[in-house]
């Protein structure tokens with residue numbers, strides 16, 4: 127029965143945290159929303175898990191929607207037996223101007239009848255650190271990093287207290303690195319001080335050791351919030367965590383679907399374009415003939431499989447930042463929506479055509495693809511890179527059940543060669 131319940135505000139973030147939990151000894155299942163809980167104890171996948179991560183697509187949703195979905199997830203996790211909770215958001219603190227991180231944290235605290243939690247987006251393995259409450263990305267302030275150009279959640283401030291204060295009804299406080307480095311007892315004493323009894327407490331952490339200290343000092347809190355790094359210090363009941371076996375075999379058709387505009391993904395696209403058959407989405411063509419354009423892309427991928435099954439085709443949206451459409455023509459759907467719908471339609475078309483392994487880049491894009499594929503649960507399989515893993519996905523689309531291997535890659539994660547090299551982890 128699961129004891130740890132997590133709520134992730136996007137799908138790549140959910141598999142990012144799940145990867146970490148598996149490595150820390152938790153048999154972990156990701157559920158897409160809460161439908162899988164409807165089976166109650168009849169759902170063996172959930173019953174056999176030590177940790178369940180509910181993947182939501184709430185990062186950029188209207189605040190009320192994000193809060194409602196997060197509360198539904200918390201109640202489902204509680205009913206499934208969980209006793210501790212983890213609200214997982216992005217290590218670059220992605221949020222809309224009105225911000226969902228604060229409102230969701232506030233609502234989860236209220237539901238648990240708690241008044242204090244920690245805010246820990248630090249994840250040094252992927253270059254994210256927090257010092258003096260300022261968030262850094264590979265040593266650069268968040269506001270100076272490529273995140274300032276994000277199409278949905280541009281991050282133009284690095285000060286977590288300033289970002290959070292307008293989003294929450296609780297005071298926002300900071301515990302600095304000096305207290306963290308004084309050890310977990312000192313940190314716990316600082317957290318338990320009466321003046322922090324009602325607060326969202328940003329805690330500095332710049333190294334894995336710092337995160338382990340924060341994790342140990344917060345073991346008594348019913349709710350923690352942060353990126354996946356905060357799970358570094360957890361220890362689950364299964365030292366040899368069971369990893370799901372792949373759904374596909376070597377040589378089965380695969381595809382890379384990338385809707386991400388992040389700088390790491392752009393470098394990965396550039397690298398893959400010199401090695402894999404590829405097609406770029408044409409937003410104008412999608413506006414004039416959506417289904418014909420998608421059918422063309424599916425046909426392209428099928429030809430690529432026939433030509434060389436060892437080279438999974440790449441279908442991508444953004445090669446460089448100039449490709450991003452800032453404003454849609456009057457009355458026309460936004461490019462971001464068209465791209466998400468197109469990649470989701472490619473995914474269902476390609477799975478129907480025989481694809482058994484899909485690498486998807488981008489959190490929002492992954493949400494669209496996983497939803498279209500009707501995936502209910504993802505069982506975590508072979509790791510690919512920090513925060514990126516293969517997962518066995520059980521789903522139902524177009525009236526047919528399917529099981530495929532999915533890797534959901536957060537925009538900024540992964541080495542330059544990930545689109546060509548991820549497949550070897552499945553072999």
Ligand SMILES: Nc1ncnc2c1ncn2[C@@H]1O[C@H](COP(=O)(O)OP(=O)(O)OP(=O)(O)O)[C@@H](O)[C@H]1O
Pocket residue numbers: 138276277278385386387388391409443444449450451452461462463464465466487488489490491492535536537538
């Ligand atoms: N040409 C384009 N013009 C405008 N928006 C686009 C274009 N191409 C892609 N997009 C949108 O950009 C968004 C990228 O967000 P997504 O979350 O998928 O990737 P990411 O931000 O790099 O990843 P993550 O959230 O994991 O860091 C998607 O909504 C996608 O549809």
Ligand SMILES: O=C(O)[C@@H](O)C(=O)CO
Pocket residue numbers: 136138139140142143215216217218353354489513536537
């Ligand atoms: O924490 C991260 O950076 C990722 O898991 C993520 O949430 C990207 O969407």
